[in-house]
Amino acid sequence: MNQSVIFEKVRDAFVEALGVDDDEVLPESKIFDDLGAESLDLLEIVYLLEHEFDIKIPRDGIREESKGDLDPADYEVEGVLTDLALEKLRELMPEVPPEELRPGLLATEIPKLFRVQTFVNIVDRLIQEKAA
Amino acid sequence: MHARFGFIVHPLNDFQRRVLGVRTLNLALSLGHIAPNPKTQRISDIRVQLGTDPLKGTLASLPLLPAELLNDQALGLEHLKIGVAACEAYGASVIGLGGVAAMIGGQGKILSRTTSTPITSGNHLTAETAFQTTLLALTSSGQKSRRVALIGLPSPVGGLLATLLSHQGIALEIVSPSPPAPLLKKMNALREETATPIVFVNSISDIKAGILVAASSTGARIPLSTIPSGRIVIDVAAPADIVVDTRRTDVILIDGEYLSPPSHLTGDVWQHIYRMLTRQPQCLLACFVEPMLIAASRRYELCGVGRNLDLEKARSLGGLAARYGFLVDGLYRHGRKVSDEALRNCARAQTD
Numbered sequence: 289m290n291q292s293v294i295f296e297k298v299r300d301a302f303v304e305a306l307g308v309d310d311d312e313v314l315p316e317s318k319i320f321d322d323l324g325a326e327s328l329d330l331l332e333i334v335y336l337l338e339h340e341f342d343i344k345i346p347r348d349g350i351r352e353e354s355k356g357d358l359d360p361a362d363y364e365v366e367g368v369l370t371d372l373a374l375e376k377l378r379e380l381m382p383e384v385p386p387e388e389l390r391p392g393l394l395a396t397e398i399p400k401l402f403r404v405q406t407f408v409n410i411v412d413r414l415i416q417e418k419a420a
Numbered sequence: 421m422h423a424r425f426g427f428i429v430h431p432l433n434d435f436q437r438r439v440l441g442v443r444t445l446n447l448a449l450s451l452g453h454i455a456p457n458p459k460t461q462r463i464s465d466i467r468v469q470l471g472t473d474p475l476k477g478t479l480a481s482l483p484l485l486p487a488e489l490l491n492d493q494a495l496g497l498e499h500l501k502i503g504v505a506a507c508e509a510y511g512a513s514v515i516g517l518g519g520v521a522a523m524i525g526g527q528g529k530i531l532s533r534t535t536s537t538p539i540t541s542g543n544h545l546t547a548e549t550a551f552q553t554t555l556l557a558l559t560s561s562g563q564k565s566r567r568v569a570l571i572g573l574p575s576p577v578g579g580l581l582a583t584l585l586s587h588q589g590i591a592l593e594i595v596s597p598s599p600p601a602p603l604l605k606k607m608n609a610l611r612e613e614t615a616t617p618i619v620f621v622n623s624i625s626d627i628k629a630g631i632l633v634a635a636s637s638t639g640a641r642i643p644l645s646t647i648p649s650g651r652i653v654i655d656v657a658a659p660a661d662i663v664v665d666t667r668r669t670d671v672i673l674i675d676g677e678y679l680s681p682p683s684h685l686t687g688d689v690w691q692h693i694y695r696m697l698t699r700q701p702q703c704l705l706a707c708f709v710e711p712m713l714i715a716a717s718r719r720y721e722l723c724g725v726g727r728n729l730d731l732e733k734a735r736s737l738g739g740l741a742a743r744y745g746f747l748v749d750g751l752y753r754h755g756r757k758v759s760d761e762a763l764r765n766c767a768r769a770q771t772d
Contacts, residue, residue, distance in 0.1 A: 304526075305727075306727075307728055308602070320600055321598060321600050321601070322601055323600070323601075323602065324574050324601065324603055326574055326575060326636075326637055327637065327638050328523055328575070328576075328637040328638060331523060331526075332526040332527070332529075332530075334493070335494070335497075335524070335525055335526070335530065336526075338493075347490065347491055
């Protein structure tokens with residue numbers, strides 16, 4: 289399934305969950321700052337995407353994936369992400385401008401970086417894993 | 421004769437699930453083990469006298485904890501459908517959702533599409549009750565300025581509460597370090613509509629209002645130690661927004677979504693246990709009362725699911741609550757009434 293098809297379905301999920309218009313949902317839209325989503329909305333969006341694509345999206349998936357096999361102490365120190373963690377996040381989230389994955393970023397701030405494209409990429413990855 | 425209601429709940433922690441195991445004669449559950457295929461089922465029937473007729477309802481409980489519901493919403497929804505069927509078999513003509521059950525699946529939207537029985541999330545009456553509680557706090561504490569700070573927006577309950585307060589002529593301080601564009605737009609429109617001041621502040625430490633209402637959707641984890649001195653804090657969120665990390669005598673915490681019923685709830689011992697475990701020994705949570713009001717009045721059009729809450733529904737439910745004798749008759753914390761004197765002393769401690 290190509291990314292433009294995935295994007296359309298992801299966009300539909302955001303429209304359904306947030307009550308925004310189609311044309312307000314762009315790949316680069318930040319889901320909290322631009323679209324006004326909150327954590328409860330993420331629940332609905334995740335449910336709709338899981339249902340639409342027959343996949344399972346793990347909670348805190350990106351954070352967990354970015355930890356990889358890093359030792360917890362190498363991932364964050366008092367809640368602040370290490371350089372190693374930021375590097376891993378830059379790989380996992382190419383849609384986020386690198387300057388936003390800045391030193392001093394808290395682990396709890398990762399969701400604030402999410403774009404609509406983040407979800408497109410997650411869905412794409414999970415579909416490919418399922419097919420493999 | 422009133423129609424019947426159902427209310428679907430779930431255990432909040434391991435201890436409550438063990439109690440559920442005892443109730444449902446599930447030995448494994450009662451010993452703290454997750455039995456294969458734990459069941460959702462009715463656990464108690466309730467009566468409350470409204471006027472000359474008793475209002476009857478039933479409680480059904482999912483066997484899942486909050487984290488389990490959030491981690492696997494599809495499983496949660498399957499259990500909710502069983503809960504709905506159990507309430508329907510009892511004769512419920514409206515079914516309310518408690519706790520995380522009201523959060524998953526688009527805050528009840530997806531569940532509501534699977535049944536013809538009206539489903540309601542409780543959010544409208546929660547917002548209206550928080551509004552009445554805030555007004556009472558303003559008058560009881562002798563606050564000179566009619567100004568309230570709100571944290572937790574853009575939550576649906578927080579947003580509706582802002583609308584209710586602004587329409588009452590109360591100035592608002594919205595605590596939000598980087599308000600999203602839709603929230604800015606909504607508050608600008610509200611400010612124009614009501615001609616009442618609405619400002620955004622960066623953090624709790626910047627608030628001038630003597631009353632802070634915390635109304636996030638999923639528990640914002642605000643340490644009590646960060647609240648400026650002399651504030652009355654009304655916590656509407658479930659799970660609670662305020663984390664009591666320290667003892668304060670210069671800040672008063674109020675529970676924001678409780679109503680006093682017109683008469684005692686009666687029923688078997690399990691409805692009593694449910695209410696004790698969920699801190700409802702006398703007062704009841706608004707989300708629990710909402711399906712009661714809808715059943716009693718048969719005003720099924722007042723059911724609400726999803727994030728878009730309606731001002732008129734909230735007001736109508738508030739009117740029904742008053743009509744049937746469910747009142748905000750005081751300010752409470754964990755079931756204990758807070759005195760006006762304590763509120764006034766707290767307000768006097770405000771130094772800015």
